[in-house]
Amino acid sequence: MKKILFSLFVSGIVSLLAVSCAQNKAEGGKQERQALPSEKPNLIFYLSDDQDVYDYGCYGNDKVKTPSVDRLASEGMLFTNAFTGQAICAPSRSQLLTGKYPLKNGCFANHTRTKPDIESITKHMRDLGYEVVRAGKSHIAPKKVYDWDVEWNPIEKPTGPRKYIPLDSIEQYFKTAKKPFFMLIASGYPHAEYYDVANAKAEAIKWFPFNAHKKDNPGMIKSKAGYYRSIEEDDKQLRSVLELVDTYLDVKNTLFIYSADHGVSGKFTVRDVGLRVPFIARWPNVIRPGATSHQLIHYTDVLPTFMQIAGGKATENMDGKSFLPLLRGEDIEINNYIYGVSTNQNILRSEIFPSRMIRNKRFKYIRNFNAMEVLDQNLGDKPQVNAFIQRGALAFKDVPFEKLYDLESDPYELDNLIKRPAYQDIKYSLTHDMFAWMKEQGDFLTEEIGYMPIITPPGNRGVKLDQNTRKRTIADSLKNTLQKGDYIVIDHW
CATH class of the missing domain: 3.40.720.10 (Alkaline Phosphatase, subunit A)
Structure with missing residues (x-):
């Protein structure tokens, strides 16, 4: 009889604990997912x-x-x-x-x-x-x-x-x-x-x-x-x-x-x-x-x-x-991923050096599309355009074409891993997704090396590549050399 009573007592305690745990779990769930106010905030x-x-x-x-x-x-x-x-x-x-x-x-x-x-x-x-x-x-x-x-x-x-x-x-x-x-x-x-x-x-x-x-x-x-x-x-x-x-x-x-x-x-x-x-x-x-x-x-x-x-x-x-x-x-x-862009044109220095970035919590890939490493391939058959493409690359002559960072160990982006064999699969995965995103965004840049468009607002709006600014001096021989057909004109600007 004592064994039966003890067994019932233990069973009751276990049941109470189970109910208590279930209540605590439910309350914890409410704390994790708060209800929204009934009125629009x-x-x-x-x-x-x-x-x-x-x-x-x-x-x-x-x-x-x-x-x-x-x-x-x-x-x-x-x-x-x-x-x-x-x-x-x-x-x-x-x-x-x-x-x-x-x-x-x-x-x-x-x-x-x-x-x-x-x-x-x-x-x-x-x-x-x-x-x-x-x-x-x-x-x-x-x-x-x-x-x-x-x-x-x-x-x-x-x-x-x-x-x-x-x-x-x-x-x-x-x-x-x-x-x-x-x-x-x-x-x-x-x-x-x-x-x-x-x-x-x-x-x-x-x-x-x-x-x-x-x-x-x-x-x-x-x-x-x-x-x-x-x-x-x-x-x-x-x-x-x-x-x-x-x-x-x-x-x-x-x-x-x-x-x-x-x-x-x-x-x-x-x-x-x-x-x-x-x-x-x-x-x-x-x-x-x-x-x-x-x-x-x-x-x-x-x-x-x-x-x-x-x-x-x-x-x-x-x-x-x-x-x-x-x-x-x-x-x-x-x-999972976020993206970033950089367009140096239309700022006071206005050099041609566009960049794109993809990042997850740990790794980050950057491509600098007009880096010195690919400059020769970016030049075309228009000398006046080539002069400004070259000028843009030279303004960032120490910046590599590609960068890859492990942000967990290198949060300030100091150690470029792009050429290390152990990280090539990561590079491939990031670049594949980044270029797919660029295409979906309607980017004027592509994955192909050797294509370097220059952009401008219509008319006299914006900062022209062939004009001086207070932070940049253009040689007289290059002033007023770019024609409308040399640019991609962004009409809505």
């Missing part, structure tokens, strides 16, 4: 300008003061693998607002326009019941594509090297908003020109393998000190915006994302220091405070995410995917 995206992901306290830099960004990280989710597809202002922003990479949306050179038939975030979110608002820097065109319901430009102040976001207008809007809204708050900081900092010291700067060789350069030290001061100024603006959000909006029903459009130290390149961006999301009751995600996400993913949150879904021709599951606590893969 407000969506705010704060975008800083030209700031490296390495230059934040929450990303490991103890030399720069970013308490407002750090606060967001403690209250939300910090992403360690967020990327833009191009390290230039307009192309980066166009991806964010269209869900399409620069080549597909048409804005893949500096100061150029998105294709006029593209539908941007303004239409998609308006169709889902949102008001769409821009506050601050624009740098995107045409208005037909980016037709905001409400927009305010940056404002001048007597202090500071750049214009400021319009805080008074943002406050008034928060006070009176009658429907859910998406607001892009685009800062002009810390983009140069920077503050003039007296008595700048090298020890006040955090140096990295990509710039440590300049830590004894007085000009570099002064520039970095001014850059840090400009970062602090932007962080103060962010603090003011967060105070307005906390005062006037339902914080639990507001998704707030902070990012910077690209890194300044890798601007115009496809290096991670240019393409990897800070990305922090706060959404109380949905995002667990202090969370971190190491999954690959991309600027093209932002619009699909917003559309899903608003009850819609991305269109078939968008490149991005929704990362809403990550915000809700699910650690799932969003992207």
Whole structure:
């Protein structure tokens, strides 16, 4: 009888434990996948300008003061693998607002326009019941594509090297908003020109393998000190915006994302220091405070995410995917690969040196299509065109045709593995996918070596290869030598 009672007792304990474990598992599941609010949330995206992901306290830099960004990280989710597809202002922003990479949306050179038939975030979110608002820097065109319901430009102040976001207008809007809204708050900081900092010291700067060789350069030290001061100024603006959000909006029903459009130290390149961006999301009751995600996400993913949150879904021709599951606590893969492009034409130096990049979490492949190694094959039968193709290759004469990096062991891209036999299968896999992506994007470059087109906007828009700029001098013998037929003319620019 005692054995029977003991057996029943043990059986009861096991049953209770099983029920308890099942309940804990269910509760844990709820914590991992948070329920969304019943009402459509407000969506705010704060975008800083030209700031490296390495230059934040929450990303490991103890030399720069970013308490407002750090606060967001403690209250939300910090992403360690967020990327833009191009390290230039307009192309980066166009991806964010269209869900399409620069080549597909048409804005893949500096100061150029998105294709006029593209539908941007303004239409998609308006169709889902949102008001769409821009506050601050624009740098995107045409208005037909980016037709905001409400927009305010940056404002001048007597202090500071750049214009400021319009805080008074943002406050008034928060006070009176009658429907859910998406607001892009685009800062002009810390983009140069920077503050003039007296008595700048090298020890006040955090140096990295990509710039440590300049830590004894007085000009570099002064520039970095001014850059840090400009970062602090932007962080103060962010603090003011967060105070307005906390005062006037339902914080639990507001998704707030902070990012910077690209890194300044890798601007115009496809290096991670240019393409990897800070990305922090706060959404109380949905995002667990202090969370971190190491999954690959991309600027093209932002619009699909917003559309899903608003009850819609991305269109078939968008490149991005929704990362809403990550915000809700699910650690799932969003992207196996991400891509990057570099187009040096239409910048002040305007040399012909296009690059493309593919990357997964560990490996990264880069092709520089006009490297010295392939220059002779890129030359054609037009001497005036050849002169500029050659000029472009010589401007980057030390940059190899191909690069391959193991980012786990070499995060700063210092050890090129491209010629090592053990990595040839990885190279083949990455290049195969990259060229398939380029074809799908409608790229004007191909896998074939020996084809080097030059591009230009129509008319007198943009930076011409055969003209001087304030950062480049063209020999008199080369001025005005290029004709319309020598270029691929991008009409919508």
